[in-house]
Amino acid sequence: MTGCEVCGTETGGRYLCGRHAEQLAERLAELPKVYDEVAECLVPRRSGPAEFVTAASAGPRSPLDESVLDEVNTARAAEVTHLWRVDVQRVRWPHHGAPAPAGLAADCRWLAMELEWIVEHYPAAGDLAREVRELELAARSIVGDPAPRPQRLGTCVAVDGEGVVCGAAITRLPGQGRVSCRWCGYRYESEQDWLTLLHFQPKADAAGEAA
Template structure:
């Protein structure tokens, strides 16, 4: 084997070139964040934030967003990454039993720590790299985005009991911060300042 299994670049015997080894490392670091980001849409915030400043949608919602639940069920990242961890361990240490389920973040960390060995010695390294790339695309298509694009949590009051929406906010293509759950828009500088002011306080 003298070429990268992903791009065909000469590697001097490695299964992955340096560029695609780095790409795999990036995805192993990113996938848990994308998975967690998607999960944040599942259950809306129910506790009041304190004093609220917006509220343009009335009506009740179920405690779980059923559309998002359907999306979560379509997320296969934990199962796929776990299967790669099991197979890498099988090839590298055939005398060991399969690792128990540890969760997506732990499996990604484990694969990341073994990445140099994978790039040099694991025959299925190219297939793993391609499948991790597909998982990133799938998670983003379900609505997941890494943390830096978040604008906070929606502070709109959605009913007469004072229930706060609590959905994660992000700027849309038109740069307007719009809640995709309750429809509240934060357009002006004043809106955004108030949005940040009424964010829930982080515990120390």
């Protein structure tokens, strides 16, 4: 082996050059975020914010956008990434058993932590880099490139059993309908939910949003 497995650049014995090792690290960090956005795209987009306050249209409606589901989904990305984790562990620690499925984010994080060893010692590093790139490109073909930025809606007003307000930031992607607080899990779905969220925003935040 005389050069980078992706571009052929002389690497001094490493399987990836510095540029492609850095790109792989960035993609492993971004992949779970992009596929979170893909999951949102699986829910059919409606016309806009009015979806929160208008009655549902008559007639049956598929809960998923099947054209997106056929092309790319989080389950497939998680499966592919986990197989790479299994193989890296097999090569590095041949006497260890295969790791249990842990989810896309956990497997990406594990591969990123082992990236230095992968670049130095893993003969399939080039194939790993190419397949992670393909997963990212497939996802971005759905969500856009660059991916859409979340919109900040305010802070969560859900109250726990002790009367403590959650206060975590509530965000959504453009066109997204229902939103769950990532901290406490409360779901904002109905018209009343959105009115309550708006009503109880701190005055300073509301003034900042208006500005």
